[in-house]
Amino acid sequence: MDGRDLMRSVRMIGSAxxxxxxxxxxxxxxxxxxxxxxxxxxxxxMPGLALDARALxxxxxVRFARSELRILVAAGGAVFWGWxxxxxxxSYALAGLCPDPDGRVVLEPDTGGGWRVVSERVTVAVSxxxxxEVRTPGGVVLRRELPPRWWEGVPxxxxxxxxxxxxxRWVQRAEVGADARFFGLGGRSGGPRxxxxxxxxxxxxxxxxxxxxxxxxxxxxxxxxxxxxAGTHLAFYDNSWDGxxxxxxxxxxxxxxxxxxxxxxxRMTGGPLRCWVVVGTPARVLHGWTALTGRPALPPSxxxxxxxxxxxxxxxxxxxxxxxxxxxxxxxxxxxHLDIDHYDRHRVFTVDREAFPDLPGLAxxxxxxxxxxxxIVDPAVRAETGNAVYDSGVAAGAFVKDARGREVRGEVWxxxxxxxxxxxxGVRAWWGEWYAERLAQGFSGVWHDMNEPVVFSPFGDAxxxxxxxxxxxxxxxxxxxxHNVYALEMxxxxxxxxxxxxxxxxxxxxxxxxxxxxxxYGGTWSGDVSSGWPGLRAxxxxxxxxxxxxxxxxxxxxxxxxxxxxxxxxxxWFQLGAYLPLFRTHSAIDxxxxxxxxxxPRVLEAARVALVERERLGPYFMTLAHLARLTGAPYxxxxxxxxxxxxxxxxxxxxxxxxxxxxxxxxxxxGADQRAVRLPRGRWYDTVTGEAHEGPxxxxxxxxxxxxxxGAGGARIAVLARAGAVIPVRGEGGELVLEVWAPAVGRTGSxxxxxxxxxxxxxxxxxxxTSRVREGxxxxxxxxxxxxGVPVRVRGL
Numbered sequence: 001m002d003g004r005d006l007m008r009s010v011r012m013i014g015s016a017x018x019x020x021x022x023x024x025x026x027x028x029x030x031x032x033x034x035x036x037x038x039x040x041x042x043x044x045x046m047p048g049l050a051l052d053a054r055a056l057x058x059x060x061x062v063r064f065a066r067s068e069l070r071i072l073v074a075a076g077g078a079v080f081w082g083w084x085x086x087x088x089x090x091s092y093a094l095a096g097l098c099p100d101p102d103g104r105v106v107l108e109p110d111t112g113g114g115w116r117v118v119s120e121r122v123t124v125a126v127s128x129x130x131x132x133e134v135r136t137p138g139g140v141v142l143r144r145e146l147p148p149r150w151w152e153g154v155p156x157x158x159x160x161x162x163x164x165x166x167x168x169r170w171v172q173r174a175e176v177g178a179d180a181r182f183f184g185l186g187g188r189s190g191g192p193r194x195x196x197x198x199x200x201x202x203x204x205x206x207x208x209x210x211x212x213x214x215x216x217x218x219x220x221x222x223x224x225x226x227x228x229x230a231g232t233h234l235a236f237y238d239n240s241w242d243g244x245x246x247x248x249x250x251x252x253x254x255x256x257x258x259x260x261x262x263x264x265x266x267r268m269t270g271g272p273l274r275c276w277v278v279v280g281t282p283a284r285v286l287h288g289w290t291a292l293t294g295r296p297a298l299p300p301s302x303x304x305x306x307x308x309x310x311x312x313x314x315x316x317x318x319x320x321x322x323x324x325x326x327x328x329x330x331x332x333x334x335x336x337h338l339d340i341d342h343y344d345r346h347r348v349f350t351v352d353r354e355a356f357p358d359l360p361g362l363a364x365x366x367x368x369x370x371x372x373x374x375x376i377v378d379p380a381v382r383a384e385t386g387n388a389v390y391d392s393g394v395a396a397g398a399f400v401k402d403a404r405g406r407e408v409r410g411e412v413w414x415x416x417x418x419x420x421x422x423x424x425x426g427v428r429a430w431w432g433e434w435y436a437e438r439l440a441q442g443f444s445g446v447w448h449d450m451n452e453p454v455v456f457s458p459f460g461d462a463x464x465x466x467x468x469x470x471x472x473x474x475x476x477x478x479x480x481x482x483h484n485v486y487a488l489e490m491x492x493x494x495x496x497x498x499x500x501x502x503x504x505x506x507x508x509x510x511x512x513x514x515x516x517x518x519x520x521y522g523g524t525w526s527g528d529v530s531s532g533w534p535g536l537r538a539x540x541x542x543x544x545x546x547x548x549x550x551x552x553x554x555x556x557x558x559x560x561x562x563x564x565x566x567x568x569x570x571x572x573w574f575q576l577g578a579y580l581p582l583f584r585t586h587s588a589i590d591x592x593x594x595x596x597x598x599x600x601p602r603v604l605e606a607a608r609v610a611l612v613e614r615e616r617l618g619p620y621f622m623t624l625a626h627l628a629r630l631t632g633a634p635y636x637x638x639x640x641x642x643x644x645x646x647x648x649x650x651x652x653x654x655x656x657x658x659x660x661x662x663x664x665x666x667x668x669x670x671g672a673d674q675r676a677v678r679l680p681r682g683r684w685y686d687t688v689t690g691e692a693h694e695g696p697x698x699x700x701x702x703x704x705x706x707x708x709x710x711g712a713g714g715a716r717i718a719v720l721a722r723a724g725a726v727i728p729v730r731g732e733g734g735e736l737v738l739e740v741w742a743p744a745v746g747r748t749g750s751x752x753x754x755x756x757x758x759x760x761x762x763x764x765x766x767x768x769x770t771s772r773v774r775e776g777x778x779x780x781x782x783x784x785x786x787x788x789g790v791p792v793r794v795r796g797l
Contacts, residue, residue, distance in 0.1 A: 021411040021456035028465035035403035035467035042153035047130030058101020059117045074099040077121040082274035092485045093516040095294035140230045144175045170273050172266045178250030178259035180228035183548045187219040189538035191545045201243040203452040203513045209530040209562040212538045218527045221516045225548040227644045233279040240484040243268035290632030294520030298629045300759045303508045304621040305334025312589035315355040316362050332615045335372040346413040347382045349437045363442020372444035379451050380417035398427045408468045410455030422489035424471035432497020445508030451487040452513045487513030495521035505759045523553030531560025537668045547634030555582030564592030567599040575717045576666040578610040581635045602706045606715035619728035624659050626754035626764045652678040661725035665718040675703040675718045683723035683744045685796045724749015726769045742796035748772045
């Protein structure tokens with residue numbers, strides 16, 4: 001935290017609270033100094049030479065002079081390897097048990113004294129020194145892992161005694177193609193393409209706001225999505241400890257043959273060295289990845305509509321005023337989110353009865369008008385006898401303890417707080433029952449905040465002491481291992497609790513922090529992105545990067561969290577948000593307002609256009625949500641999604657595909673009224689003017705702002721439709737319509753429709769349609785024959 005952030009923190013939390021935070025920080029540091037082993041003399045170790053190998057179902061074990069390597073190819077094609085006895089389980093990332101091995105896999109000797117595991121989709125070659133190559137069936141190398149290195153030794157001191165624990169840290173270096181591009185690593189503001197640099201793997205509150213240069217952020221995960229001419233692959237190092245990833249893009253020799261490979265170096269401070277790799281097209285990679293870690297949760301249909309949040313509504317009267325403002329101006333609104341100020345003295349699972357005297361009544365009133373209430377939920381529990389949540393948690397033994405068995409305490413919004421241990425199944429069940437109180441207040445969903453977890457601290461990491469003890473599903477351990485999965489397991493507790501309490505409804509939950517596999521329980525949002533043009537660009541980077549890590553439901557704080565955007569910035573953020581999965585305005589208590597009418601009549605009218613278009617595309621968003629659930633494909637995709645071999649598209653970071661049908665090019669810099677748009681191959685139509693453009697290549701498209709509203713369609717961003725696309729939309733009367741963009745002559749197009757199954761768990765039915773031109777007319781056919789059954793509107797002729 002720099003001096004500016006520290007001063008802002010002091011202003012926010014007050015001097016008395018600041019002193020308590022200082023006391024807890026010093027106490028945590030002293031406890032860590034006593035309880036954690038001190039690194040003693042260490043020695044480096046490498047695997048040594050390969051000695052022999054034995055076959056096992058799906059792969060085998062290769063034994064080296066100083067280590068052992070287990071290799072497994074799962075039935076779905078995913079590859080696992082683990083060193084020193086590390087297996088796929090236990091794992092917080094996997095959706096369940098390790099998938100079944102591929103029974104057709106063969107382990108056989110390789111050249112040079114190594115071994116290889118051969119399967120239908122991938123070959124894994126192990127050198128005699130412990131290097132690992134992942135190859136395509138044709139023998140092309142996608143990833144080359146060099147022999148790992150461990151540092152180990154006997155610690156000096158520590159609570160467990162001098163001989164109890166052996167300290168391990170390890171480094172794994174990998175090489176990829178010289179043309180490869182790196183993506184992923186969770187929520188990174190400087191992406192989506194990750195340039196040369198060091199990226200920390202430690203979920204972190206950046207301190208009130210962030211922009212593209214800030215790293216790490218709230219949601220890190222050791223997931224690398226790598227795109228190269230040779231193919232696409234995802235590599236996941238299943239280790240939740242603190243670490244860092246150093247990336248270096250390669251350089252091609254320009255015909256000289258002196259290419260420099262791209263490089264990834266993973267450094268972890270402890271935990272197992274184990275890795276999963278999934279190869280294939282981008283769609284196949286995400287399908288395989290979410291098969292391993294869990295299919296994304298399906299949000300209820302209302303959660304795909306526009307939502308409004310503010311820290312500082314202050315009262316039921318203010319909520320009613322804002323909702324009435326939307327209604328009176330004819331603006332669609334699906335939900336309102338209440339922040340910590342609606343709690344009684346910021347205490348979780350309470351209500352300020354003076355400001356909200358009848359919260360259930362307010363919720364019923366809003367719901368009758370089509371607006372849901374969503375509640376914030378923080379993990380920190382006020383440590384105060386008489387606080388029902390605290391008393392209940394003490395009785396259940398629910399709170400994190402230190403190495404001496406005392407409650408770990410820290411200063412957060414409610415004051416001195418304790419923290420549930422979500423790595424304990426019993427604690428998750430206990431916490432999940434508390435969501436009954438939120439449902440009784442009329443809330444339809446929850447958003448988890450401050451769950452990295454965060455404590456106020458004037459120095460060091462603003463989280464629990466690293467020596468804090470956690471159950472870790474009965475294995476036992478400390479916060480070094482539990483920190484990065486804390487929010488993941490809080491989301492699990494909330495999701496499973498909501499399913500038990502209302503089994504007939506799909507839960508709506510999204511979380512500021514998380515880890516690999518969090519999509520099983522819901523989505524995420526940007527956190528406190530700074531209100532500026534760099535923050536706008538970071539918003540898009542986060543959503544794209546998270547989608548490639550398997551988390552498709554995400555969005556930013558539209559307008560930014562901390563500042564007062566001018567009318568141009570607000571509108572451009574609003575226009576971007578209208579095409580992202582989670583479309584939510586939000587701001588800090590001391591920031592400018594975010595209601596569209598607060599920015600003048602021109603912005604209001606342009607925002608209305610964006611809102612109406614979002615509502616019109618509701619059936620398409622619902623279809624994309626179901627497809628994400630079924631296949632793992634994100635709603636928002638990089639423009640190279642269907643053509644990863646196109647190098648120009650791989651370097652395009654200022655536009656995205658919404659599904660397969662739409663290409664969205666937001667305005668990310670001030671003063672622009674046109675956009676250069678990089679097109680994938682094929683014909684693309686401007687959805688406002690109908691003008692056709694041919695790709696691949698770059699075109700200039702109008703994107704007038706509030707100063708140029710005389711153009712066609714008024715203030716807007718560039719949105720183009722793929723020729724032949726069949727897009728389900730909502731007609732003027734609310735009926736379902738198939739919007740068909742004319743295919744090029746001699747070509748066909750296609751589209752999918754998955755109808756809304758309501759708020760429950762009905763089985764979705766995927767309907768497939770084909771478009772073609774016959775005798776100068778565009779027609780649509782249902783796959784398998786039969787009537788289309790839906791009105792068709794043709795565009796682009």
